[in-house]
Amino acid sequence: MANQWIAGVDLGGTTTKIAFITMDGDIIHKWEIPTDNSNEGQNITTNIAKAINEKMNELGESKDNLLGIGMGAPGPVDYETGIILNVVNLGWQDNYPLKESIEAAASLPAAVENDANCAALGEMWQGAGNGAKNLVCVTLGTGVGGGVIANGSIVQGKNGAAGEIGHITVIPDGGAPCNCGKTGCLETVASATGIVRLANEELLKGEAKGELAERLAANGKITSKDVFESAENGDALANKILKEVTFHLGFVLASIANTLNPDKIVLGGGVSKAGSILLDAVNENFAKFAFSAVRDSTKLALATLGNDAGVLGAAWLIKNKLNR
Numbered sequence: 001m002a003n004q005w006i007a008g009v010d011l012g013g014t015t016t017k018i019a020f021i022t023m024d025g026d027i028i029h030k031w032e033i034p035t036d037n038s039n040e041g042q043n044i045t046t047n048i049a050k051a052i053n054e055k056m057n058e059l060g061e062s063k064d065n066l067l068g069i070g071m072g073a074p075g076p077v078d079y080e081t082g083i084i085l086n087v088v089n090l091g092w093q094d095n096y097p098l099k100e101s102i103e104a105a106a107s108l109p110a111a112v113e114n115d116a117n118c119a120a121l122g123e124m125w126q127g128a129g130n131g132a133k134n135l136v137c138v139t140l141g142t143g144v145g146g147g148v149i150a151n152g153s154i155v156q157g158k159n160g161a162a163g164e165i166g167h168i169t170v171i172p173d174g175g176a177p178c179n180c181g182k183t184g185c186l187e188t189v190a191s192a193t194g195i196v197r198l199a200n201e202e203l204l205k206g207e208a209k210g211e212l213a214e215r216l217a218a219n220g221k222i223t224s225k226d227v228f229e230s231a232e233n234g235d236a237l238a239n240k241i242l243k244e245v246t247f248h249l250g251f252v253l254a255s256i257a258n259t260l261n262p263d264k265i266v267l268g269g270g271v272s273k274a275g276s277i278l279l280d281a282v283n284e285n286f287a288k289f290a291f292s293a294v295r296d297s298t299k300l301a302l303a304t305l306g307n308d309a310g311v312l313g314a315a316w317l318i319k320n321k322l323n324r
């Protein structure tokens with residue numbers, strides 16, 4: 001039988017990741033193209049369709065072997081209609097018909113979902129979820145994204161905006177401004193940006209000493225990686241930041257687990273690369289705030305797919321739709 005592939009697309013503000021994936025979830029070929037958000041984003045889907053066609057030609061594959069396209073996009077998506085409701089950095093007007101647009105450009109069936117939800121589906125299918133049907137995925141990157149899977153399906157909510165874990169308020173009074181317009185969201189303390197902000201506030205308080213202060217002096221800035229590495233080396237200030245960040249994360253995740261009792265809560269995104277120093281401290285707070293039956297059954301784990309989670313989850317969407 002000829003190869004039967006699906007395409008997974010992870011649309012980002014500056015680059016778009018594309019992969020050809022088998023129905024069993026093996027990535028055959030993956031690459032990236034720049035996202036062209038000029039001209040109100042009118043070139044985005046035609047560029048993706050063109051890139052897919054060119055790659056099939058390059059690989060000597062007939063276009064008939066490609067069955068459909070799954071796509072993750074950075075904003076709330078109405079899954080049934082494939083309309084992306086609002087998105088800040090792609091140039092599109094509100095309520096852009098993304099599914100219709102990519103289907104027309106590529107002449108293939110498509111399925112569209114929010115990118116954090118796609119990452120959650122990817123981890124469920126091929127990653128840390130290990131087939132778990134009840135899964136919460138938290139992406140700790142520049143922002144904080146979330147995806148909730150119950151009984152194998154993404155929880156969409158009324159407006160496609162369910163699972164916005166990053167915008168749960170953790171500092172009710174006097175919190176830092178968030179990109180969403182509120183203040184004190186989890187994203188303002190647990191994203192890479194938030195961690196750096198907290199560290200900078202401490203470092204600027206006066207004569208900070210220790211490894212983190214030295215890294216700041218040497219490089220003119222610090223990253224969240226600096227905070228975790230310095231904490232691991234015993235730096236007091238870095239450990240104070242770690243304690244604050246993981247307190248809020250553990251508290252929020254315990255509250256989510258008390259509501260949903262998922263099999264697993266998976267931590268992904270760049271910040272999760274800190275590994276056990278992050279996971280152990282979050283676990284400690286999680287155990288403190290989770291209801292006992294939840295604490296004993298819901299497990300916290302680090303994501304295993306890295307940047308591939310989005311394209312795999314997107315592919316899973318179209319595979320499921322084609323199988324129906």
Ligand SMILES: [Zn+2]
Nearest residue numbers: 167178180185
């Ligand atoms: Zn927010």
